[in-house]
Amino acid sequence: MSDVSVELDPVRKRDHLVSAALWGAGMAWMVPMLGTMTALNATVLPSHRTELLNRLYCRGQIALTGSRWKAVVDPAVDPAQPYMFCQNHTNLFDHVALYDATPHFKQGLELEKHFDIPVYGWFMKARGTIPVRSGKEGQTPEIMQNMRDEIARGHSILAFPEGHRTLDGRVGPFRRGVFFIARDLGIPIAPVAVTGMYRVNRKGSWLIRPGHEVTVYVDAPIPTKGLPDSAIPELAEQVRDAIVARVDAYWQGA
DSSP: OOOOOOOOOOOOHHHHHHHHHHHHHHHHHHHHHHHHHHHHHHHTOOGGGGHHHHHHHHHHHHHTTTOEEEEEEOTTOOTTSOOEEEEOOOSTTHHHHHHTTSSOOEEEEEEGGGGGSTTHHHHHHHHTOEEEOSSGGGOOHHHHHHHHHHHHTTOEEEEOTTSSOOSSSSOOOOOSHHHHHHHHHTOOEEEEEEESHHHHOOTTOOOOOOSOEEEEEEOOOBOOTTOOGGGHHHHHHHHHHHHHHHHHHHHHHO
């Protein structure tokens, strides 16, 4: 990891006003969009049939942070192949930052208690997001079967191996559970590094800083099928190294 420190511009009074306006615009976009998709998914249309709406929502949500967005996707990423997308965890916009980078339908994992959150939780539940419980005892055979069902439908899985949002803009240690899961599912892992997002918003602050470029890097997939348990730690480090290289290069050039 680079020794270059991560520093953000000082906060001005104007920043609070701009941030409040952006949150207001974002909520005005999110509530009707998620509400519409929730109603459709819960009644007449499965979630993959509202994918165009979902992609429009994600693109709009990023735009309403005042950010410029682009994706850099390795040509080895196959649009027809389900993957485990492993992404660095920065803030509440991580899901929408990644989603439009590739054409894959990406199903996420979410703490079951989050399904009670108004609008957001209702949408995730209607969409078919896979519920998990905190702690190892919460990882049940039903969760694995839910993921197998998603893969059988041609869907991909989105995971955040750090398990929590960064506190310093860097990539933290990886938990290895998702790597065992990817191996057991027989799907490759696509490393995803998102840069610029820590400047937009960070854990512990509701401030949104507009005017930054958010870049999503989806690097070459790494096969997992047939790997023994003993190879999983090396697999996790290989994926983490790919993400760290992108994130550290961003801060070194900042």
